[in-house]
Amino acid sequence: MQRGGLDFQQAPPLDVPLRFFLTAPLFLFCAGLLLFTPAAWDGQRWSPALLAAVHLVTLGFLAMAMMGAALQLLAVVAGTPVARPRLVAGLVHGPVALGTLLLAAGFWLSLGWPFYPALALLAVAVTAFVVAVVASLRRAARNATVTALAAAVFALAVTLALGLRLGVTRIGGAGPEDFIGWVDLHAAWGMLGWVFILVAGVAYQVVPMFQLTPVYPRWLMLSLVPLLMAGLLALSLAQASGRAWPQDAAMLLLAAGPLLFAVVTLHLQHRRRRRVADVTLDYWRVGLGSLVAAVLLGVAPVAEGHTPTLVGILFLYGFAVSTVNGMLYKILPFLAWFHLQSQLQVGAGSIPNMKEFISDGRARRQFYVHVAALGLLLLSALAAGPWRYAAAVGVCLSALLLGANLWGVWHLFRRQGGRALSA
């Protein structure tokens, strides 16, 4: 039994997650701008513009949004808020933002000097985040989401370490043999370890919570993290040793985990209690479909020469951006409602409900633009044509609409008398 009274304060102040959520779309917009570069698709995954765009998406949008969500969720899900959340947010948000911009500039302009401050800033930010989250998780009761958070944070640390090593090479240091293999390993830890495991761990909570589905089955929640971690370790062993068999084992494990998660989540959503149209649900469907396509294409490449780019687009923009975008449409309005209610202590029904913070119409319009952008990106990876400029327009417009919708939440919150800088 748990008992509580006057001093129960778990959730961080609104400004802690808010700064992350409101700035994330700006980086997605910048990534879209880079796609206008004439040479963006030349050489596909190795073009300077595409490398810069990938890091703007992975760090500026995904990591930014996911770090903000993690700082918030630890309080709500695990009951163990991060200590000194404003200090942690300050050490993380600014350095991630500035570090990402410098890193992207270094890639795009093929300059070495931006990497020095970029790597230093990102190292500070990720270290602060990892330390704060680990300290919080150590106090948390064990559950599948806590385990997933711990694994994702570990993967983030590995991704950073590999990224720093590769970054030193860009600056002019001695590079490892098989540079491309190490880049692939960095991408695998980042995408499958950090992004995928964190999305899955958060999904264990927010999918049943907001979509009223049955809870995730225990067998999946117990096996997913071990599957992914074993796969990533096998991949690392293959890269370090040059042996083939760990690579084969890794492919199997790294394909099985995401496929199982996608199939189970779609099944749960099919069994949800209230069958009403919901934009977040549609984002999840697009995201999970893209995840399945990315995995299948990754293990059975059919598009000769284009596979890495297609897999990257499907995973990053199709799966990760879609699911994070959809979750932001639930998390931020909920936080705004909660903090408004907490601060004003007014009667029920006196403050806007969640749909008034972001209307279904506005959310759905942005969803359509996002899906169109995804289709155009995939087409752009396969063949040159004017659709490449349309893809850039789509990514930029989708980011602008997302940003406008999220800033609209903040604007309504303030109009209702809410204060972000509450105690």
Add this chain to the structure above:
Amino acid sequence: MTADMVVDARWLAPPGPMERVLHALEARRRGQPLRLLIHREPYPLYELLSARGIEWQSRRLADGCYEVLIGGEARGA
């Protein structure tokens, strides 16, 4: 002894459960306890209650749901 007012908020999407509790807090007789049934532990609700000076105690039920007994005088009520 005043009977509990039962608020069944199982399987409501957020912030539905909190809205129902807030409605019930306004509708209840002074000092009447509320008994909330909900499908997951409502950490954000605990914070709202705390801000209003309302004490609570919760326990996990056999079916995985939670029962939260909300009682005590509301500050300024």
